[in-house]
Amino acid sequence: MEKVLNKFKMEVEAQSENESFVRGVVGAFASQADPTLDQINDIKTAVSEAVTNCIVHAYKKKGGTIFVECELFADQITIKIADNGVGIEDISKATEPFYTTAPEDERSGMGFTVMQSFMDNLSVNNNFGGGVLVEMTKFFTKEKAADLASGE
Amino acid sequence: MKLANKVYKGVLYISLDGELDEYSAEYTRTYMEQVMNGTGFTQIVIDLTNLSFMDSTGIGVLIGRYKKMKDKNIPVFVANPSSQADRIFKMTGLYQVMPKVS
Numbered sequence: 001m002e003k004v005l006n007k008f009k010m011e012v013e014a015q016s017e018n019e020s021f022v023r024g025v026v027g028a029f030a031s032q033a034d035p036t037l038d039q040i041n042d043i044k045t046a047v048s049e050a051v052t053n054c055i056v057h058a059y060k061k062k063g064g065t066i067f068v069e070c071e072l073f074a075d076q077i078t079i080k081i082a083d084n085g086v087g088i089e090d091i092s093k094a095t096e097p098f099y100t101t102a103p104e105d106e107r108s109g110m111g112f113t114v115m116q117s118f119m120d121n122l123s124v125n126n127n128f129g130g131g132v133l134v135e136m137t138k139f140f141t142k143e144k145a146a147d148l149a150s151g152e
Numbered sequence: 153m154k155l156a157n158k159v160y161k162g163v164l165y166i167s168l169d170g171e172l173d174e175y176s177a178e179y180t181r182t183y184m185e186q187v188m189n190g191t192g193f194t195q196i197v198i199d200l201t202n203l204s205f206m207d208s209t210g211i212g213v214l215i216g217r218y219k220k221m222k223d224k225n226i227p228v229f230v231a232n233p234s235s236q237a238d239r240i241f242k243m244t245g246l247y248q249v250m251p252k253v254s
Contacts, residue, residue: 016175020205041236048207052174106181106216110208110244117243 006032006072014055014064014083022068023047029070030077035140042118043077043138049111050081050134057101058085058132076120076139084131091124153180157187164193169202172210181213188221196221197253201232210237211244218249229253 008029012018023044030043054066069080088094094101095116100109116122121137153176154169166187172180188196198214200206218228228250233241241247 016173019173019175020171023205038235044205045207045236045240048173048205052207052209055174106212108208108212108215108244110211110240113243114208114240117239 002073002075004071005074007070009067009069012066012068014059014066016052016055018066019048019051019055022051022066026068026070026077026079029072030138033072033074033077033140035138039138039140043079046115046118046136046138047079047081049115050079050136053111053132053134054081054083054085056107058083058087060086075141076137079136079138080133081136082127082131082133084127084129087126087130088124088132091126095124155180155183159190159192162192162194164188164190164196165199166196167199167202171205172203172213173205173207174209177209177213180210181216184213184217185220188217188226194226196226196228197231198228198250199231200234200237203234203237206234206237206240208240208244211240211246214246214250222249 010025012022026047027040027044030040051066055061058064064083064085067082071078093099095112097113098109100107112124115134115136119136120139123135125133127133153172155166157164157166164187166184168180170176221228229252230241230250231253233252
């Protein structure tokens with residue numbers, strides 16, 4: 001197991017003003033490992049998607065707590081974003097491209113697809129006791145990401 | 153998010169300056185809806201030169217506007233997306249309904 005260089009945990013209120021705050025914090029934290037600008041943008045985009053899900057779907061825009069936890073390694077960052085909201089009935093369906101429970105609100109249904117494409121690893125699980133836990137990993141070296149993609 | 157618009161030679165230009173996410177979506181949607189309901193243009197170009205961030209909530213906003221304009225037969229184009237926005241557009245197939253112009 002690789003050595004954790006740095007870590008942080010935070011809780012924020014599930015309101016949309018905090019989207020740019022959370023993605024900014026995680027982006028700044030990741031920058032300690034000297035990733036490329038594209039990698040930071042990938043991370044910020046994925047974080048924004050996960051936080052949007054907490055605000056819009058988990059808590060139905062009524063507020064709640066979003067839990068963010070990050071660990072930084074020399075060559076990767078792991079990000080956990082969790083909520084205590086309503087949970088996801090069918091995770092495999094929810095992660096399909098263009099699937100949305102709220103088309104009338106002009107939701108694109110692409111949140112999980114964006115997370116999957118922009119990060120190297122994504123797992124989505126219902127939390128024991130309620131809510132959803134999203135775990136994502138981004139590798140900073142191309143070799144690692146390629147190894148993972150080829151299943152090594 | 154700051155938005156601006158102008159009509160030039162029958163084209164409505166709408167420029168987005170800032171970050172398009174859940175926080176700015178409602179305002180952006182309302183603003184675009186309002187200017188798109190105007191007259192004097194037969195095409196729309198959404199200028200993203202100064203859009204520094206966008207996520208899939210933004211895709212929902214753009215596709216929503218496309219659908220409204222499709223009913224009026226007014227094509228909508230996007231111009232100058234960042235590389236981050238460009239990837240999201242490609243991934244979601246947005247360019248198929250809102251082609252990129254320079």
